[in-house]
Amino acid sequence: MNAVAAPHTPTRTSHLAWLLLAVPCAGLLVFFLYPLLSVAWRSVTDAGGAFTLANYARLLDDPGLPRAALHSVETGLVTTLATVAFGLGIAMALHRSRLPGKALIRATLLLPMLAPSLVLGLGLVLLLGRNGLVHRLTGLPTDIYGFPGLVIANTLYGLPQVVLIVSAALARTPARHYDAAASMGATPWRQFIDITLPRLRFALLAAAFLVFTETLTDFGSAVIVGGNYRVLAMEIYSEVVGQLDFAMGATLGMVLLLPALLSVWLGRLAKRRQDSGDGAPGRALMPAQHAGRDGFLAIVSLIALLPIVAVVATVAYVSFVKLWPYQQSLTLANYTGMSEGFGPVWTSLAMSFIAAVAGCVLVFALCAGLRKAPPALARPLQFIASLPAAVPGMVVGLGYVMAFNHGPLSGWLHGSLIIIAACSLYHYHAQAFLTMQTGMRQVPDALEDAVAAFGGGTREVLRDAVLPFTAPAAISTFFYLFMRSMVTLSGVIFLVTADVGLASVSVMRLDENGFLAQAAAYAMCVVVAGALALGAMRLLLHTLKERRHVA
Amino acid sequence: MHLRLEEISKAWGGHTVLDRVSFSAGASDFVCLLGPSGCGKTTLLRIVAGLTEPDAGRVELAGKDITHVPARERGMGIVFQSYSLFPDLTAAANVGYPMRLRGIPASTIATRSTELLAKVGLGGFGGRFPDELSGGQQQRVALARALAAEPALLLLDEPLSALDPAIRAQLRGEIRSLQRSLGIPTIMVTHDQDEALALADTIVCMKAGRIEQIGSPRDLYERPSSRFVADFIGHANLLPTAFVREVMPGFLERRPPGADATWELCLRPEDIVLEADPRGDAVVSDVTYLGNLARAGLAWRGQRLVAELHGRNTLTPGEAVAVDAIRGAWVCT
Numbered sequence: 001m002n003a004v005a006a007p008h009t010p011t012r013t014s015h016l017a018w019l020l021l022a023v024p025c026a027g028l029l030v031f032f033l034y035p036l037l038s039v040a041w042r043s044v045t046d047a048g049g050a051f052t053l054a055n056y057a058r059l060l061d062d063p064g065l066p067r068a069a070l071h072s073v074e075t076g077l078v079t080t081l082a083t084v085a086f087g088l089g090i091a092m093a094l095h096r097s098r099l100p101g102k103a104l105i106r107a108t109l110l111l112p113m114l115a116p117s118l119v120l121g122l123g124l125v126l127l128l129g130r131n132g133l134v135h136r137l138t139g140l141p142t143d144i145y146g147f148p149g150l151v152i153a154n155t156l157y158g159l160p161q162v163v164l165i166v167s168a169a170l171a172r173t174p175a176r177h178y179d180a181a182a183s184m185g186a187t188p189w190r191q192f193i194d195i196t197l198p199r200l201r202f203a204l205l206a207a208a209f210l211v212f213t214e215t216l217t218d219f220g221s222a223v224i225v226g227g228n229y230r231v232l233a234m235e236i237y238s239e240v241v242g243q244l245d246f247a248m249g250a251t252l253g254m255v256l257l258l259p260a261l262l263s264v265w266l267g268r269l270a271k272r273r274q275d276s277g278d279g280a281p282g283r284a285l286m287p288a289q290h291a292g293r294d295g296f297l298a299i300v301s302l303i304a305l306l307p308i309v310a311v312v313a314t315v316a317y318v319s320f321v322k323l324w325p326y327q328q329s330l331t332l333a334n335y336t337g338m339s340e341g342f343g344p345v346w347t348s349l350a351m352s353f354i355a356a357v358a359g360c361v362l363v364f365a366l367c368a369g370l371r372k373a374p375p376a377l378a379r380p381l382q383f384i385a386s387l388p389a390a391v392p393g394m395v396v397g398l399g400y401v402m403a404f405n406h407g408p409l410s411g412w413l414h415g416s417l418i419i420i421a422a423c424s425l426y427h428y429h430a431q432a433f434l435t436m437q438t439g440m441r442q443v444p445d446a447l448e449d450a451v452a453a454f455g456g457g458t459r460e461v462l463r464d465a466v467l468p469f470t471a472p473a474a475i476s477t478f479f480y481l482f483m484r485s486m487v488t489l490s491g492v493i494f495l496v497t498a499d500v501g502l503a504s505v506s507v508m509r510l511d512e513n514g515f516l517a518q519a520a521a522y523a524m525c526v527v528v529a530g531a532l533a534l535g536a537m538r539l540l541l542h543t544l545k546e547r548r549h550v551a
Numbered sequence: 552m553h554l555r556l557e558e559i560s561k562a563w564g565g566h567t568v569l570d571r572v573s574f575s576a577g578a579s580d581f582v583c584l585l586g587p588s589g590c591g592k593t594t595l596l597r598i599v600a601g602l603t604e605p606d607a608g609r610v611e612l613a614g615k616d617i618t619h620v621p622a623r624e625r626g627m628g629i630v631f632q633s634y635s636l637f638p639d640l641t642a643a644a645n646v647g648y649p650m651r652l653r654g655i656p657a658s659t660i661a662t663r664s665t666e667l668l669a670k671v672g673l674g675g676f677g678g679r680f681p682d683e684l685s686g687g688q689q690q691r692v693a694l695a696r697a698l699a700a701e702p703a704l705l706l707l708d709e710p711l712s713a714l715d716p717a718i719r720a721q722l723r724g725e726i727r728s729l730q731r732s733l734g735i736p737t738i739m740v741t742h743d744q745d746e747a748l749a750l751a752d753t754i755v756c757m758k759a760g761r762i763e764q765i766g767s768p769r770d771l772y773e774r775p776s777s778r779f780v781a782d783f784i785g786h787a788n789l790l791p792t793a794f795v796r797e798v799m800p801g802f803l804e805r806r807p808p809g810a811d812a813t814w815e816l817c818l819r820p821e822d823i824v825l826e827a828d829p830r831g832d833a834v835v836s837d838v839t840y841l842g843n844l845a846r847a848g849l850a851w852r853g854q855r856l857v858a859e860l861h862g863r864n865t866l867t868p869g870e871a872v873a874v875d876a877i878r879g880a881w882v883c884t
Contacts, residue, residue, distance in 0.1 A: 446631035446708075449602050450693075454649035454700060455623040464648070468639045 016458045020369035021381075024362040028384055032426040035399025036391060042250035042402055055251040065235060069255070072232040075147060076215040079154040083211045084204055086155065087162025089300030094163070095170040096196070096287050097294045099301075108305045109160040111312050114530035116487035117157045118220030118507055119523045123311030124149050125225055126318050126516060131325040133314055145227030153221035156308050158211040165210070169203035170196070175285040188290055202270045209267030213260050217392030219490035220504075224511055232256050233490065236394050240494060246402065253395040264390035312527070319520035334521035340501055345525045347417070348503040352485035354421040359481040360474055362425075363432050367440045368466055389430035393490030396427045401494045415497040423492055424485035432477045439473020440466070472541055479537035483530050553577060554599070554704060554736065559608035561594055568594045569605070570760040576753065579734040581727070583747040586757035587783070592740045593708060595757075599738060600706050601625045612703060628697030629706040633713040635693055636681040642668060642692045643677030649700035667695040672725065687718040694726065698733070705730070707739035711746060723749060744784045748772065756780050772819075777883045781817040788818040788856045789882070798852065799876060806881050817880045820846065820859035824875045827866065831873035835866050849874065 046052045059065050093099050094106070112120065127133050128144035135142045144152070173195065181191045219233040226234055232252060240249035318324050322331045366385060370378050388396070400423050404413045413419045425432075447465040456464065467474075489504045496505050503522050510519035554576045561569040569591045576582045584592040597603040599610060601622030610618045617625060628649075636645050646667050647660040655663075668677050671691040681689055690710055697705055710726070711719045727750050730737050741747055747754050748768040756763045756771060756779075764776045775781035778789060792811040795802050802816055825833075825847065833851035847866055849856040851874055858874075860866065 444634035446633070446635035447637065449597075449600075449622075450629060450631065450635045450696075452602060452622040453600050453625075453627055453629040453706075454696075455626075455652040457623060460652060464637060468637065 017369065017372065020365045020458075021373060021377075024366035024369070024385075025381065027362050028426070028429075031422045032388060032396075032429065033384065035396065035403040037399075038402040039250045039253050039395055039399045042247055043254045045247075047247075055247050058248065059251060059255065064230065065252070068230045068232050068235045071147075071229055072216055072256075073259075075150045075154070075231060076212045078147075079151050079158065079215040080208050080212045082151060082155045083158040083162050084208050086300060086304035087159050087207060088166055088200070088204065089297055090159065090304060091163045091166035091170055092196075093297040093301045095167060095285075096192075097297045098287055098289065099294050099298055105301060105305065108308055109163055110534065111308050112157050112160050113483065114487075114527045114534065115312050115315070115523070116220050116489065116504070116526070117153055117218050118224060118487070118489050118504060119315060119527060120156050120308075120311055121149065121153045121221035121224035122507065122511060122516075122519060122523055123315040124153055124221075125511075126324070126520065127311060127314045133317075136325065145225055146229035149225030149227070150215075150221055150229065150231070152307065153225055154211075154215040154218055155304075156311065157218070157221070158214060159304060159308070161210060161214075162207040165203050165207040166200060169200050173199050173285075178285065182288075188288065188293060202273045205270035206267045209263045209270065213263040213267070213390070216263070217256060217260055217394065217490065219394055219493065220508075223489075223508055233392070233394055236398070237493065240398065240401075246398075249398055250402070253392070253398050256392050257390075257395050260392055261390045315520045315523050315527075318517055319524045321517050321520075324517040324520070334517045335525075338518060338521060340506060342525075344501040344503045344506045344522065345529070347501060348486055348526070349529060351417050351421045351424065351502065352482045354417065355425040355485040356478045356482035358421065359425040359429070359432050360478045363429070363436045363477055364470065364474055366433065367436045367470075368462060370437075371440060371443075371466075385433040386430045388426055388428070391427075393427045393488065394493070397423055397491040397494040400491075415495075415500060417500060420492050420495050420500065420502070421485070423495055424488050425481060427488065427491040428481055428484045432481055435477050435480060436470065436473050439470040439476075442473075443469040471544055475537060475540050475544065479533050483533050486526055486529055486533070553611075553613055554738075555609075555611040556595075556599070557609040557611070559595065559598060559605045559610070561591070561598065561603065561605050567760050569598075571608070572757075572760070572762055573608075574755055574762065574765055576736055576738065578736060580736055581730055581750055581752045582736075582738045583751035583754045584738065584740045584757060585744065585747040585751075585754050585783075586742065586763075588742055589759075590757040591760040592742075592755075592757050596706055596708055596738060596740045599704070600627055600629055625704075626700065626702055627704045627706055628700060628702030630690065630693045630697045630708065630710045632709040633686070633689070636689055636696075638681050640680075641677060642673065642679050642681070642684065645681070645692055646677075646695045646699050648696060653700060663699065664695075667699055668692070670698075670729070671695045685718075686714050687722055690714065690722060691725075694729070698735070702735070705735050705737040707737065709740055709742070712741070712743070719746075726750065748784070756783065758783075774880050775817060775882050778815055778817075781880070781882045786820050786857055787882075788820070788823070789815045790818065790854060791815055794852070794854060798874075802876075802879055802881075813884055814881050815884050817882045818856070818876050820857050821861075822876050822878050823856060823858035824877060825849075825858055825860065825866065826873045826875075827870060828873040829871055831871045833872050833874045835868050835870045835872060837868055838866055 043055055044051055044053065046054065090105060090109070094102055115123070124144050125132065128142045128149075129135075130141075130143050130145075132142050132144070134140060177195050178191055181195055186194065217233060219237065222231050222234050223237065232255065236249050236252045236256065239245045239252060319334055320330045320332065321327070322329045322333065363385075366381070370381060373381070400419060404419055443466050447469075448461050451461045451465045487504055489508060492502060493505065493508075496502055503526050506522045507519045507526070510516070510522065556575065557573050559569055559572045560567070572591070572595060574582075584595055586592050594603060598605050601617070601620060601624075605618065608618070609616060612625070636642075637648065640648065643661070643664045646664040650660045650663060665674070665677060668674055671694050673688060673691050673695070676684065676688065676692075681692070684692065694710070707726070711722055714722065723746060739746075739750065748771075751768055753765060754768055754771050755765050758779050764771055764780045766774075771780055771784050775784065775787070778787075781787040781789065792803075792806070792814055795816045799816075806814055806816075833849045833856070835847055836850050836855075837848040839846045839848075843861070845860045845864060845866070847858045847860060849858060849872065856874070866872070
């Protein structure tokens, strides 16, 4: 019996395996760590570059800053409380009730993923602002600006994520626990207290930390509905854009980074302790008939979900209004006669596409490379790849300004679409990395070994064993990055130039200048692009599942 | 094709998995690596396959040192426990895969795949996808695929462990006859002693990274060299030297030299002869009826024994019996 030599030489294989790690690592180093360290460095140096803590001392001198910090924290706490409470209610309605229309609840929860906090904020202003729709229709003196507006916008934005986390935990609780409790005579209320809630503890904690971090670092709704109620994200924006005080912006960025880091870290701890559930889930849970419970959950869901629909519908309506709020006649002029044309929308699409393609490739390479990397190398890399989750978009954006506007790389990067795409990509790197890693875990080791044993090199292992199993994760990663990049504002706000405008930035600028109907039209373009992308993703995943025999 | 392993050692993070393991396998041998989980048998197989590199030692195939040759250049066929088929390829395409990697023309691949699938009893199943095949059928496809590239050596990593008992026994027989008819040297990893006894020409029994005993199935069952092997393969009644001296001194003659504590007498359940005797010094403590045979637990002068009784018998718990043994083997403790 003769063994035929395999077609590739071992040197080429190890070359490829090495490249898999080296390229994404270089990306993380240059486009994430370097900007992040630039911000940190700037916050502790003076104009001459010498070490100083004076910037931090200045924080306390300005009475506005401690107040802004207080505002950020109080908005974060109230939003977290509201979001977790309503999110729990909706998750219960989805998994522990006999309510009809669960598909409708799920569909409504997709809206905040398509409409970023910026659009939700805009909708709130159009609906409940001083000249809002409600005021127009009823004459009531409505004023949503400030604390209530921020809490509502952020709550609506955070809801789907809380529902997702809590639902996952609810789905892991096997039906037999409820059967056992019921057979021992426990009432539905006792079952909720004794079985459901304890198993949700860590999920609720993880969800709470997530919402708190997002609210703390949110810029989109702060700039639209914040008004005179100033939060930290707004202060950074004013320092940098208004007063061109980069040192102060960097220092504030560090102040924002610390609680975000802490919150993400605590959230991780909570998630790690989450109940992984039983190996065999057993029969599906069918909630018992209980009109009181279902009625209560229906009311909770309606209170939380109706505003989402109302807010997005208002934006859609206003986008067709001739001159909001003065001329209410309907027109297409806001779309056809946009001040900057569809340019910013196309730019947003192009930028998002670049970010999604590059992100997909880089994250795939990183995860594939990590599979065979020694733990001493893999652990720190995993940490760095997940770190962006804890870094506010404004800090990433500020880092880009400091690293690439003046540094050695500024010549070919400054003001380019590439740099904006990189900023979006690395801002959302953590979630993309997590999705891809989960996908990679589906690849059976035996299959990979089989390819190697039959004469395949790294290239064949990736093509024949890894790719078929990670294709769904890759598709999800692509569309996640695409949709996030379409709506992102906080990261890219410092990077846009007169030549390179983005749709989300146009919404903000038009809103600032009072062109609300046109702002709404741009917002709707973003929402529709997101919806189309989401539809495309679902279709692709479905066909993939049909065509390929991979679970 | 002769395989020789010399002083193979491997440690993972300070924990020794293989400690200077050596053995060799002849041209058409079926070798089973047998041992409890964690004994290093799978690591040893992976070292033979080239999927894991040993820290020290030498792997030789047909006189050639292949220790540092990567898996893909070794030309071996391998079957894993499960989940090793390409889910998006048909059974035929799965079987054709190793040939495709070697640049064999498509027409040859098609013919060979059909032949191989027929050989493992799956003629006509070539167009099915793995998720349209049962577990047993999937393992047949994996087996055909492992044979596709005319491997120098066939490696089986617990290929039957994930299957139902009935299918396991059936496939076991087919693997054996296929291996015999092709004359292909085979190494199989298993923790199932029945599988090893039924399939192997040679069993390599391993414990904690070292080889305990190498021999034919008969050697290992009838002449286990250590208490571990005696216990791991079949049931063993292990009696201390002092006890044997008291009750069955005849066995002492054949005891190798050494301190009392270093040797024990191994009596297989079928080696024990029982006779109902009211004056007997053993008492039946329990009887498990198994149809063609019965297994009796005995208390014999403070020692617990298990005996197997073939044919019909009427022993009942509490009955006094006389005990004798027709053969036994001395094993190191």
